[in-house]
Amino acid sequence: TGRRRRRDFTITTRGLEVLRAWLRQPVTVELASSRTGEAELKLALLSIVAPWSDVRRFVRAYGAVVQRRGAALAAVRRAIAPTLSPSAALALDLGITLNKARSAWCRSITNQRKEP
Numbered sequence: 001t002g003r004r005r006r007r008d009f010t011i012t013t014r015g016l017e018v019l020r021a022w023l024r025q026p027v028t029v030e031l032a033s034s035r036t037g038e039a040e041l042k043l044a045l046l047s048i049v050a051p052w053s054d055v056r057r058f059v060r061a062y063g064a065v066v067q068r069r070g071a072a073l074a075a076v077r078r079a080i081a082p083t084l085s086p087s088a089a090l091a092l093d094l095g096i097t098l099n100k101a102r103s104a105w106c107r108s109i110t111n112q113r114k115e116p
Contacts, residue, residue: 020049024033032102033069052115063106070099 011019018071023046039062044054073096077089084092 013030015048019045021055023050023058026063027058029065029069032062032065034071047086047115059106063110065104066099066106067103070096070103075101 023042046058073092077092077096
């Protein structure tokens with residue numbers, strides 16, 4: 001029939017320890033700018049092993065980093081605007097816009113009083 005069989009996996013105690021350690025690593029500029037998929041994966045897994053307060057803490061830290069990153073990109077954009085090619089300006093504007101959107105989303109989540 002072409003359908004693959006479903007396989008279920010169970011995390012080991014050691015695997016759970018490693019997962020929790022990975023999730024506790026601080027949010028860095030690199031994570032927020034170059035490894036956004038990893039940040040999103042952490043967010044997806046966090047509530048499985050941690051309380052909502054930890055999810056909010058992660059989102060708050062991530063939001064602070066992306067806000068600073070967006071502000072830094074905007075400062076660079078202003079400083080080098082006359083020298084940018086049109087496509088370079090678009091790429092920089094995209095980065096600024098994405099950081100603003102992520103920062104705004106993080107603020108909306110951290111302002112929630114309870115779990116969604």
